[in-house]
Amino acid sequence: MHVSDLADRSQDYLKEIWNINEHSGAPAPLGELAARVGQKTTTASEAIRRLAAKGLVIQEPYKGAILTAAGQRLAMDMVRRHRLLETFLVQTLGYTWDEVHEDAESLEHSVSDRLMSRIDAHLGHPERDPHGDPIPDAAGQIPQVDWVSLAAISPGQTVTVEQANDHDPQLLRYLAEHGMIPGSQLTVLESPAAGMLKVQIGTVEFLLAESALAEIRVRRDN
Incomplete structure (x- = not known):
């Protein structure tokens, strides 16, 4: 499965589960996921159920959602797109770091793998985005951080x-x-x-x- 096979909202859920897991080291609570994606908790619950049916997410009762290996691979693709786009917007188009998030959120769903590869090369294969977040490479490897x-x-x-x-x-x-x-x-x-x-x-x-x-x-x- 390629990430483009999923609806935009499903891509958002995978990425936000990964972001929450990265920062907290814990499953992503349903309420926090719903808030980040801008949907009701009941809608988020149904979205997670559908992703679980595809083998991309595991819902741990009373804890939250974690990614399967397949889900993590797709989520990392979305994270890579988002962070590379933020870097491109700042370094090439002169955005400030507080401006880029929303536009990167929109663009990440429509860019091709070829365009992302060209952007990555144009930027010199950066390891961090403007906010300091590590950028996964094309193979899904991510720089280790000590913070x-x-x-x-x-x-x-x-x-x-x-x-x-x-x-x-x-x-x-x-x-x-x-x-x-x-x-x-x-x-x-x-x-x-x-x-x-x-x-x-x-x-x-x-x-x-x-x-x-x-x-x-x-x-x-x-």
Whole structure:
């Protein structure tokens, strides 16, 4: 089966299951899947049932959905398309990292394998997209990453920003305004108030809501 044999919405579900599994290491809860795809929970439940019937998904009772080997292969194809398209839009067409997600979501369903191969070659076979997410190669291999949530970093530690979730444009704009992009170094400072985290990049200090910390991945500097 090729990913183009599936309806666009089915492609979305496979990709979002993979994204949730990648970030949490756990099955994708039905409610979260429905929210990400923009459908009702009952509709999402039926979609997962159909994907399970095709042998692409396993629904674990009271836990969520995980991908079979066949489902993971197709999901990785969608992830590759999305992340390469985001990279192309930023590097070639001048998009900012908070603008690309929605357009990449639309384009990923219609591009051919040949076009994706040409885009990949044109970009020099990048391993990360503009948000720091690893890009699977044409064989479905993905670069290994060594990162943790910013929420796991204690005051006084200096870390390197590795990745920021592309689902929240407002957060991405705020991070970019303060120079907090993949590759930047930051130091976690003492929190000034409950629910807030103060960080420093260069000489600039600014605040992050604790709710945003899980959306940012960092690498501890030795």
